Amino acid sequence: MSDTIGGVTTRQAGPGDAVAGVRPRWVVLPESVEEIAATLRACAERDLAVVPAGGGTKLHWAPPPERCDVLLDLCCMNEVLEHAAGDLVVRAQAGVTMGALAGVLASEGQELALDVPFAEDATVGGTLATGGPAGPRAFRYGTARDLLIGITVVLSDGTIARSGGKVVKNVAGYDLGKLFTGSYGTLGVIAEATFRLHPLPPGRRWVVARLDDPAKAAGLAASQAEPSAVEIDRPAPDAPITLAALVEGTAAAGRAAALRDVIGAGEVTEEPPPWWGRILADEVVIELRFPPAATAAVLDAAGPTGMALRGSPVRGRLLLESARAMEEGELAAAVARLRAEVEAAGGRVRVLAAPYAKVDRWGQVGSLPLMRRVKERFDPGRRMSPGRYVGGV
Secondary structure, three states: OOOEEOOEEEEEOOHHHOEOOEOOOEEEOOOOHHHHHHHHHHHHHHOOOEEEEOOOOOOOEOOOOOOOOEEEEOOOOOOEEEEEHHHOEEEEEOOOEHHHHHHHHHOOOEEOOOOOOOOOOOEHHHHHHHOOOOOOOHHHHOOHHHHEEEEEEEOOOOOEEEEEOOOOOOOOOOOHHHHHOOOOOOOOEEEEEEEEOEEOOOOEEEEEEEEOOOHHHHHHHHOOOOOOEEEEEEOOOOOOEEEEEEEEOOOHHHHHHHHHHHHOOOEEEOOOOOOOOOOOOEOEEEEEEOOHHHHHHHHHHHHHHOOEEEEEOOOOEEEEEEOOOOOHHHHHHHHHHHHHHHHHOOOEEEEEEOOOOOOOOOOOOOOHHHHHHHHHHHOOOOOEOOOOOHHHO
16 A cells, blocks of 8 residues: 555554554545545445544544544544624634634634533544534524534545535535534545634623532522523432532623522532533543432432533533543443333433444444435445444444
8 A cells, every 4th residue: 555545645544543442444634525435435445444634533433443544543533613793603614623623613603502521632523423412502502413504524435415505515415514513424424514603702600609409409490580501410319419600791790699599509610620521530421311300319320330521411411521431341231221220211221332342332323224215325335434333333
């Protein structure tokens, strides 16, 4: 093999390029949408499996690929292509880090209202491809999928397709933005994305308090203070729960004080608590989704895992995190028990990160036949991140 694939710069892969433990043979470094397309055409001719990568912050999430010949590293696609400040729209290449994008937008008094874990290194493409988890302010602004208004992707045969904002070519019948968000690179490569923006709020205040009754957190959603986010943190099953609520906009300090009075305790601060919007330990990460009314039952179900817990009871989204490499049997049993109890409360459990390939990450998925048909439509040769998605898609 030469030092190029499809005429694009290539290097031999090293141990640090492994995807969930699977080491590729080559790393390709495209610098444009056209170079991604040329690479995928060449890989199709040689039947080489491709895994796209951004900042690498979540490459260990999802199951390992069945095979990985080429790691498509998008680090060189790191330009903000267009910022239409008057229209509150930005278009960026997939390799732009969320931290760099935030700096560009802040200079114009705007932001992409996502609180992304590992924001300094996580990329636009990786944030979309993994589909979350959504940060605290998703309660008010929505997720990356909600703020995405246009996308450019490259399919497994090298076809370039666009949908939404800045439309050039659509794949008939498919909303590419929704399909590719959370697809873990199994349908193609996200090359560019266009997002809807928001003005930076004139003020921000957090109310931080110890919480005795989890039901109080859910009740804050309808507060006249209009919080942008309501989060809880429990570092251990026997530790007290800390509540943090964010108030943004005009008169933020006064509204936060009113919210503190509703809670009946706590302090108003200009800075968030250190755990706010972060994943602090990601050897094992489990996402719980549930009706907000079931918060107390879900907290009880999570206790026996011994894992740290944080997230949003008002959205019905919590994360369990562990820095400890749990034994495979221990983790599998914990996930099975947790899944049974959370599903009984009307929720779902998804394992985002785990060091074991055989742990059931997804549980029962009713739409699996449809997902397999979509995979067949977009990647009939199973060359794009094969096996990384639910059901081995």
